[in-house]
Amino acid sequence: MTTMANEGLTIAEAADRTGLTTHTLRYYERDGLMLAEVGRTSAGHRVYTERDLTWLVMLTRLRATGMPIREISAYAALCRARDGNEDERLALLRAHRRRVLDQLAEVTDHLGAIDNKIGLYESRTSTSPR
């Protein structure tokens, strides 16, 4: 099974392209993380569109920056409710952005301290820096 029709990928292809596993894709869908219902073939097999893929990339970014599944689910629900809730979505994203920035700053700070420690070891042993 290569492509199906053209536009419309199998779950395996979607997994390939997103770097997620088929198990994870099904899990995300179950948990209401998809923006829109994932299509099915007559046989009941999932069909992913490019739109789905695009969302999965965004979803992956949100996950990779630490947004909890619950919150992504909430965001997806807002998007699904085609309403004038854009400000809510925006607020959600902005709150996330803030948290990520804070966390970046914190990690950077900790990293500095770790670097100091590394510096101490370097100055005490024969191991040359870098």
Added chain:
Amino acid sequence: MTTMANEGLTIAEAADRTGLTTHTLRYYERDGLMLAEVGRTSAGHRVYTERDLTWLVMLTRLRATGMPIREISAYAALCRARDGNEDERLALLRAHRRRVLDQLAEVTDHLGAIDNKIGLYESRTSTSPR
């Protein structure tokens, strides 16, 4: 019970000063994360020294930058084995440093994409930026 003797804190004081819970402190100790055996009073109560506190701060930094418990345990073990294993410790820290840097870069990248998304919403709704 306030201070005990002077220098030498109870677990509750150590918890206060590190921001960890007493449960977590005991858990860390059980898991071999401490640099040196934590002292005990005659009654069997833990006594934390300033040295312990200093290490707990470092430990917290390692955790906050994502070093797994296992690896911290390995590092602590190296430190406990008073040997010429400084190069191993250094290697461990440098590997961690690398991972943290990579992760910072990745998160920053994802954040950029999220910012773009935010920008789109901002340009589409009445909500003012900032």
Added chain:
DNA sequence: CGTTGACTTCGACCGGGCTCGAAGGACGAG
């Protein structure tokens, strides 16, 4: 002395985020 209260150990449990396996259905290749 008795009561308080902070401590001890031990082992069970929790929440998040997957990860996996069993059982069964479709379909194309040979």
Added chain:
DNA sequence: CTCGTCCTTCGAGCCCGGTCGAAGTCAACG
């Protein structure tokens, strides 16, 4: 046909990093 592959659902299991509670001990205060 039959085989093999890929899919389906469902529910259980796993790893991590704590988190909690029960039951017991000890020192100090009144």
